[in-house]
Amino acid sequence: MNGVLASPPPAPAAAPGTSATDAGQLAGKAAVITGAARGIGRACALAYARAGAELLLTDIGHDLAGVPYPLGNTDQLAHTARLCQELSPTATVVTAEADVRDLDAVREVVDRALDRLGRIDILLNNAGIAAPSGKTVQDITPAEWELMLDVDVSGAWRMIRAAGSAMAAQRAGSIINVSSTAGLVGYRHFAGYVTAKHALIGLTKSAALDFAPFGVRVNALCPGSVRDDGAAEGRMLSEIARSLEVPVAEHEETFVAAQPMNRLIEPEDVAGAALWLGSDGSRQVTGSTVTVDGGFTSR
């Protein structure tokens, strides 16, 4: 073989738990984040980038019939990637569009991540829809019911199915399923969403047991009501308000009042927990449900 030598390889990543700050906490780790175009997904992507992770960011990239609000689009996904790259110029950040309802598309995303990044250390299943909602349970149509479960539960299962064997082969990894306080308590007029988010916790617990022998951890993250943040372009709260046919301000106020800490959750609050669950700092945490709800479900 012909060739020359250049600079020596960089020093190995710091040992787990040695970094006191976010910087470098995920150095050398590769993460796949679904629903990364905006909102919680974008906040998590930025936190991961700041912590030194390599990223594959995915989102659906188009709207979906049956979901009464616009979904993460191509530009928003590219914008998230650009923001990540700026935070971490030497990180590899790639994007891919995929509908988590499509098994082949999901497999393609995982292949792409493994191919480009060489490995998957963190799978953050964040993609989900909040609507169609706003109906009492007997009024939900079969299509609405199936759509909700297909995206919010089965989507996470498809991602785990596609990435699981590679992660198990690595004998290390962290899968984070973004559930909701709706995975722990019921909400009126949100039966589909609540059912899906509860199911996601069940999926988390079973997957945690299946993967434990392989060193892969699976945890659920349950945010409370997250503020629609301008920079993150989130719109969950307004969509819920719209489903309930109440003004957004009134809805926010209701939630703030219901939250023991008397403030809404910011996307960065969720990202902080997602960072911890993805890092080696949580290396003995699996099958657990981490709430970021200001105490809402503790009442």
Next chain:
Amino acid sequence: MDDTGRLCQALAVRLHTEAGTGPMERALARVADGVRLWVQDVPGGADADIAPALRERELSRPADPRTGPGLRVVLLRYADGAADLVVVAHRAVLADPCDLARWLLGEAVEPAVRAGEAAAGREARLRSALRDLDRRPAPEWGLGEAGAATVGHRGFTVPARGRAADPVALRAALGLVLARCTGTSEVEVGVDAEQRVAFSAAPGRTVAEYLAEVGRAVPAPGSAPAVGLTVLPPAEVLGGDGVKAEPLDVRPFLAPVHPLSLRVADDGSTALRGECSYRHSAFGDAAAEWLTGMLATAYRALTTAAPDALVGGLPLFEEEQRQALARLGGLGRTPEVPDERIEEAVARRAAGTPDAPALVCEGETLTYRQLDRRADRFAEGLRRLGAVPGDRVGVCLERSTDLVVVLLAVLKAGAAYVPMDPAYPAERLAYTAEDAAVPLVVTESESFPQPEGVRLVRPAALEEAARDGSGGPHPVPSSAGPRALSPDDAAYVIYTSGSTGRPKGVVVPHRNVAALLAATEGDFGLGGDEVWTLFHSSAFDFSVWEIWGCLTTGGKLVVVPYWAAREPDRFAALLADEQVTVLSQTPSAFAQLSQADRESRVGDSVRLVVLGGEPLDTRPLRSWLDRHPERECRLVNMFGITETTVHVTAQTVTRGAALAGSRSVGRPLPGWHVYVLDPEGRELPPGVPGEIHVGGAGVADRYLNRPELTAQRFLPDPHAPGPMYRSGDRGRLLPDGRLEHLGRLDNQVKLRGFRIELDEIRARLLDAPAVTAAAVVLRPGADGDPAGARLDAYVVLRPDGAAGDRGGDGEEVRQHTARFLPAHMVPATVTALPALPLTPNGKVDTARLPLPLTGALDAAAEPDEQVGDAVESRLRTAWEQVFGFRVGLDDDFFALGGNSLLGVRLLAALKAAGLPGFPLPQLYLHRTVRRLAPVLAAEGVPA
């Protein structure tokens, strides 16, 4: 460990297009044919700081054929139009990433890409080769940290004087380095995960012969080596079709394939660039640094040496590195040593604190003034009896006030003392007196032999001679006048028994003792408030430290009477009564004291314990440290040799060191230095075991009357004036300058063709949680039959350990060793003893270890005595059942470790054997089988 990275290769090239971007686009279009191209647009030009970091990221990212294509092609497109192409390929998929790069750039090369099952099969084989490689234990000389998961990197250069890299010479140079580090001339160098080359680097061949053999050696399957080497040929510009590709980086592996993997490449400059990557689990940073330095030196030596030069003579260290090694071994730290003889130093103390107690022995106390005056009188007596400066005077006395006074008197008379232990056999005493040519022996012993021309005198006779001027056949020489006394005169001659042959007298001058105190006084805080013990025989040089260490620093010396030195509880009581502060012990004796301390705590007065005379296993010290924490009592392990004046190195033993089972004996004392050399006397780098050589202020003058032996053992010091002593001890330097002592070179025994380190077995025995002390001997078969030879181990078990009968515990210990040692090193028997027998010097007395019971039952054991009758025989069998080892007819029940509990067991064993019992107190009266048998017979033994 990332196995995938170990099996991947990577290549980065800078692309230059001749006209526009068209050709590049065309070239890259080929990628679509089968290989995915990842394009990353980089903000900033190719010279931006970020470019090398991005390239590095791509070059170090493995491609796993189990989760993807096992191949990755990335184009980093810079804002200024330049671009880098990075290819990463798994070996199972692609043999040479350069081929792929050529093909991408339009050359007519078809890269042989394996895919699917072909790749999967090869991947599995490669991975299994890696597993084989990883199963090999890490080389001890690598100084790795077991369990460490990190990888180290070190860049280095190899002088090439503008010539192209010579792969054969590089491999040959590495062979010389490995031969030096492993201590064997048969070397193996890893080529890749599956192949190695083997050749001989025997020192006797010429450079030409050696290079020819290395050149002929062909890679063969096998993955044993710890070190792998890849030599990359000079870079070559690829390209065609309007695109040129200039290689930036080629990596034959992304993570070290071998525990330590080297790659050397030629970039056209005057030096070759090397990169060493190593797993910290097998190699420390210092080991990698020394190894790469030696490789560069060896390469230069090989490529510039005359073809008929012998490879054994080629340097592996530059002068600068040799100096660094010497400094690491302690050279260059020389404290100021007073120009003073021992008795002058004592006299100085006597003048300074005349009324301070100097010597205490069984109730009798001498102040410094009294000691000095009495020694003066004794010295006068010696002179009147004919002793003249430069003479040697034999001293054969038990530890007593007189002993110390006589020794000081001998020095005052300008003579050197030749200490002899009254417990030594008459033959040895006679030999010593004769060899040392002593005109006088001061002794109380009635049984001291009467060699011709040697006059025996009692200490009292010295006093009488001084008083009345009587006694001497020799008149006091007056005409010549007293010879000027000097610190360079011999102070003592101590006889040490070598492993073979006659004991030899080591001649040690006064100056060495002064240097020893100068080196330790400050660190140990020795002064007038200290109370020392004289525990050891004056014939053992540990006593030199005890006596003169105390009396030249103004301390009080407590002479430990014979009985107290033999019984740990009484010794412990003495320590408390006398408020001893500085205690010197052999590890074996200290283990017994520590045991006594566990039962009844030794007082708190001891603040310094100096352990010496024997290799120390630090692990059993933990229980002492539990009761006497470091801040109250400092434990110092000192490695020493009679020929280097008692001590060489000092290591404070902390709890951490005891937990880790550290074998470090510490750094050399200021003024002393050590070298670790191979059998040819060549330097060895830190981590590599060899023979310890000691230079500096402590090296003795010579062996008395043994010029040849002196010439063999006292060699010129390569870095300092004066001789260095070749110790016969095995050790290695650690990168921080501490020395690890690894036992005697002659503790290596051969059993059925295997070379075995007895110390290694001993260390494993001590690993067993229940074991507090251990010894191993090689016992020849009956009539010296080598086939019957076996290893017998002896252990002292922790009393609070899981009780049970002794035999069972011994077997557990044996099984413990079997988990770590190869079968030929597992002791055939493990016998539990209440204590290990010690020599008068406090070292383990292997000659007095009993025959193991298991061994006695087979034909190999010799019938050591006639068994008188059936009762004796049956009684002896019962004793052996109780003790678990073979006993003699005249062995004392209590001396064997018997106690009342075992007495009860003996009664049970007798009952089980159908023998009558006896009242237990009878055992105290009739303590041997021979004497107890008639008692049983009287009870009426059925015939």
